[in-house]
Amino acid sequence: MHVVIQQLCKKYGSKQVLNGINLTLGTGMFGLLGPNGAGKSTLMQILATVIPKTSGDVQIGHCKLGRDEREIRGLLGYLPQEFGVYRKLTGAEYLDYVASMKGITNGKARRKAVAEMLRRVNLEEKRHVRIGKYSGGMRQRIGIAQALLGDPQFIIVDEPTAGLDPEERMRFRDMLTELGKDRTVLLSTHVVADIDNNCKSMAIMSGGRIVFHGTQEQLLQRVQGQVWTVQVGDEKLAELKETAAIVTAKRSGAGYEARVLASSVPLPGAVLAKAGLEDGYIAVMRAGNSQ
């Protein structure tokens, strides 16, 4: 499914939260990366028809946001950041409720869909337990289950791995990868590591704008030949912070091993390193410019 976002804006009072967003998504996983407060959740909520846009156009398949809300809700699955509202319902009750909202009105069909989804996310045994008693991983799984009810072609997932342990994190990512094979999956996160190899296309948001939109390779190309590691003491590190962009500084021996972005050797002894996504992200955030 194709999703085309053009000049999308959102204002809360006089506060401009989204400022002229342009994005095109196709089949597969699309990673949206940005710091807290960048506007990612606002964008997700607009696409999920939870809140209205202020201006701009969004085309989801053959539907238009602002005109075809009901049809759009039938096309998409949305996993929001928070689930607090449903803590008192059991997993099965919650999925039954969501299935009704998605228009699965036939009781038998609904029970079948709910049972199938509980099995798929491995929560059959916990179906009569209240969601408030679920672990972080279980809550994410019931979240993805509700998002997948009705077999949506566009899946929106907001900050999916918060509160998950490493194993749950990996399982969750595998599940999204599988879903992305024949659907459009939009994944928002502030954790660079969540944007793994499966998100071929990605965007970076900052201050309500898209500051990068392209492939992972294109992001890496931006910092090719500009990432250095260098061993420094406390004083040199402070000096370096003034003159160069430091990606990380890890304690090493008596000083630090600093990872630095610079167009030429930042200090004598600095060694050129292989560029990673984190380096590209830091470079784009510092430049704050759009592609």
Ligand SMILES: Nc1ncnc2c1ncn2[C@@H]1O[C@H](COP(=O)(O)OP(=O)(O)OP(=O)(O)O)[C@@H](O)[C@H]1O
């Ligand atoms: N209902 C609201 N009224 C006023 N301002 C809001 C409202 N909702 C969000 N904002 C503001 O909009 C900006 C973007 O918030 P948003 O939650 O979309 O960012 P985010 O990138 O998803 O970050 P986070 O991961 O922290 O949620 C923030 O400055 C936030 O304070």
